[in-house]
Amino acid sequence: MAITAEREEPVSDAKSFPMNSWYAAAWGHEIGRALTPRTICGKDAVLYRRTTGEVAALEDACWHRLLPLSLGRLDGDQVVCGYHGLVFDAGGRCTHMPAQETINPSACVRSFPVVERHRLVWIWMGDPALADPDRIPDFHWNDGTDWVGEGGTFYSLKCDYRLVTDNLMDLTHETYVHAGSIGDDAITRTPFEVTHTDRTATVERWMEDIEPPPFWACQLASTGRSGRVDRWQIILFQAPSTVVGDVGVALTGTGARAGDRSQGVNGCFLAAITPESETSCHYFWNFVRTYRTDDAELTKQLNLAHVNDGRGVYDQDHAVLEAQQTAIDRNRRQPFYNLNIDAGALWARRLIDGMIAAENGAAPQPRMAAE
Template sequence: MSVTTQETAQPWPMNAWYAAAWDHEVKHKLMPRTICGKKVVLYRRTDGRVAALEDACWHRLLPLSMGRLDGDEVVCGYHGLVFDTSGRCTHMPSQDTINPSACVRTYPVAEKHRFIWLWMGDPALADPAKVPDLHWNHDPEWAGDGKLIEVACDYRLVLDNLMDLTHETFVHSSSIGDRNVAEAPFEVTHGDRTVTVTRWMEGILPPPLWAAQYGRPGPVDRWQIIRFEAPCTIAIDVGVAEAGTGAKQGDRSKGVNGMVLNTITPSTEKTCLYFWAFARNYDILNQKRTTDLREGVSGVFREDEAILEAQQRAMDEHPEKVFFNLNIDAGSMWARRLIDRMVAAERPGPRAVAAE
């Protein structure tokens, strides 16, 4: 067990890229979002690039998202102060002199893998090369789509849910789950910023969703390879192939392969933005299949949403209770440990110390 010498201000690191929106969500209009406890307003400039400002006017703190755009500048909806994309005030009503302190914070932005990413911490550390890898979302060799779910729970509960897929047996029995998921052995490995959980189910009959994608009778070898990238991104390599044809050794030509792409952004300590997509590398020109898969997977994640929000309510009702961990929780335990290390590295003063 680990203990700390002081409490953390928030349960997430700030020096990280967080998905704030799908690329298609941000238009030439003001869009508010809460990211890591901070109110932010997003919009596309006239040149197509995205700007992200603190969503509070310097003057009387009215959310700037309640104002309007004038070209690339934001006009406050209360007294008409104007802010440019750098956050600097360029106009004040009834005076020629602009107070030099009149500005709002701006956030570094990266547009990559069909998401708008914000860096919430020290802007000097905002390296776009460190945006989490979700390239399948736009790779021409893959096809897919996804959605945003706003979940009323601690963001780490979503990560726990994705790092341990044995719950599929019980929560998703009508689509992707069967007893093989809960009974198959798995392997967990980790690095400084990543955790990987690998599970193979060999010589089994596929569950309903995969049976429909595979389209042939007979047993399959099924795989789930979960890769967590701290603090909040999980890409899951999934699929089925004809049993005994070498999928485990790397030849997946006799099957179908998908990637479940997930990045979770904390909004508050009890709410989060859950961005997900499902991409595939077969039948990629079939838009109907893309849409059907998106809606099918959406139904699966609605089942997760119900579980996660019920879990959060139970935690709120029983704050004295603690979590107990099983072998199946090894992946999520490592993911939380990596997050805790990132948070501790940003904390001033004494660091965490270990205790048995």
């Protein structure tokens, strides 16, 4: 797929994320019997776990004087405002007002649909009538059964969430940003294929008969194997903001491309990227694997390979993404220019644009070619 001198328009003030979508709000283990504030898509929510075990989410602003409800406390399954003691149930309805018996029927805060699935809590910030749980992204690799990994989160990462999807849909950056671990010149030399549906985009690349980069050489050695490998990267984007990367290596010529990966190591990186604002996001990540799944020490080592006081793979991406956002903010009228390697990221953005346009009842704007 050739992309010749194509550019994206400069940053605009239009909303960059669809509201009618499921977004990851927290890891399930993070939500308990405490009030947890979270800003998602520019809206403030407070999450907590009810006595039944279900997660509830309310607008984080009291109906009375707008104090964040997250500064209050729980009383059973209800939230007590920390300012004047108004009480709201899990559906957002006020059940108590101080110094009066009559409760104003308009005294409600918004409740948000939430579903706990794939070890994450998913929230719907748009029209609740459209909140179909079947539209939650497929993230089954995160369930902790066939694939094992712990993962973590960059909360309030200071960049537009779409910059993260750009980063993950174009792995040629590994050659330069992650040269000492997963980077390899073979990535930039090898052709790739981009396919798409109305909700997904996929980038597939096979690098055959190469020396494995340091990270993958180490993982292969941990299973008692060494030598030249066939390496794969199959990256799936699910609109608007989840990315699943099927990655790994197997000894050259042992049938990995045909489906037999038994002579190698198979991993999967998972990313659920949730807009916090137009220029910040929450980045839920994990690296899961199908090899040595009972090795807790390996799980810890792999987490450190990705996040480790600035030295991990995701730490390196973190620095690049925030620096990129700073430059964008300083050059608001400067457009992006696209290369052939951006094909997957461009399809991801087109899908996002289509979702936003559909919400607004408009057709997505075509991208312009540079003169």
